[in-house]
Amino acid sequence: MALSDFLTELDALLGEAPAAFGAAGDAAALEAARVQFVGAKSGRLKAVQKGLAAVDKADRPAAGKRFNEVKQAIESAHQAAVERLASASRPAAAARCADPTVPGDCRRLGRLHPITQTIEELKEIMGRLGFSVADGPEIEDQWYNFEALNIPADHPARNPLENFYLELGDGGRGTGDGNHGTAVELPSQHTQQYPAPRPHPPAPSFLLRSQTSTVQIRAMERMRPPVRIISCGRVYRPDTADATHFPMFHQMEGLLVDRGVTMADLKSTLRLFARSAFADDVHIRFRPSFFPFTEPSVEVDMSWADGWIEMGGAGMVDPNVLQAVGYDPEEYSGFAFGLGIERICARRHGIADIRELFKNDVRFLQQF
Ligand code: DAH
Secondary structure: OOHHHHHHHHHHHHHHHHHHHHHOOOHHHHHHHHHHHHOOOOOHHHHHHHHHHHOOOOOHHHHHHHHHHHHHHHHHHHHHHHHHHHHHHOOOHHHHOOOOOOOOOOOOOOOOOHHHHHHHHHHHHHHHOOOEEOOOOOEEEHHHHOHHHOOOOOOHHHOHHHOEEEOOOOOOOOOOOOOOOOOOOOOHHHOOOOOOOOOOOOOOOEEEOOOOOHHHHHHHHHOOOOEEEEEEEEEEOOOOOEOOEOOEEEEEEEEEEEOOOOHHHHHHHHHHHHHHHOOOOOEEEEEEEEEOOEEEEEEEEEEEOOEEEEEEEEEEEOHHHHHHOOOOOOOOEEEEEEEEHHHHHHHHHOOOOHHHHHOOOHHHHOOO
């Protein structure tokens, strides 16, 4: 075969094959064109290649070289067509970009519970007034919850219907050593025991503490005056839940014992506290009351523009309580107070119903 005939056939293929690939509108059409032009068995390129052996021997190198060039050009035209069809089947770039109307994967940051936030602030305020933080267990015996606080056995506050008594493994009888649960956390200079507390009477059974006043006793048993502590924590009473009551709630207890402490110290401390916790326009009022562990005792009310709100109780520590922990009431006097933390929190945030605080509804809690 003459070289020119061979080259003419190659040129014809080079004209047709890329055009056919370019015209293929889908994968099936492209595949058909591929089989037609470069199919391994019966493709037209293969047929032309067979003619190579018939080319004059002297021209064969030139023919082979041209064959390879054309083969490569056709194959890359095929590849280009493959890519063209593939990119056409992908979504367009515009369609792939983010759709701003789809709800996102928003990661919510956690936050402290409003009661915890309130407690942190109360500790901070009272810390500035020189009070350190003490702690006590939520399961108490009757010594700490009642007896040492001058609440005798026949007192209505000990009524089983007013308390959550616990049946523990000992059949409800405590060990009577009066020293259960977590130790009071106090600064190291206060850990000295002085003087020895009165020997405890047996503590017959345990209960969920009904007041944080228990920590007064625990703190005084481990410190010598001056004592200046607060304790914030949970207390439990079988109250029916309503907008202002819940069977579990929080109190801030305060206790100051030193020489020459008076009711004036109590009132000025609470006034300073109220102004820091709320605002300068808060007023504070004492109403006469009775608590077994204080004498005299008062109810503490606070008011803003909209009337008085009862925030807790307070008074001068009863000499019997000082004696129960081994302090000499002739030498020392003290004041104590117990405020409701839910009330403080509700007032600060305008919460009308304290039950909201314990539903654990994130939509409510995340507002604070
Ligand atoms: N423990 C009392 C209660 O839960 C509140 C209270 C009143 C605490 C007078 C005190 C106090 O420290 O002095 O109702």
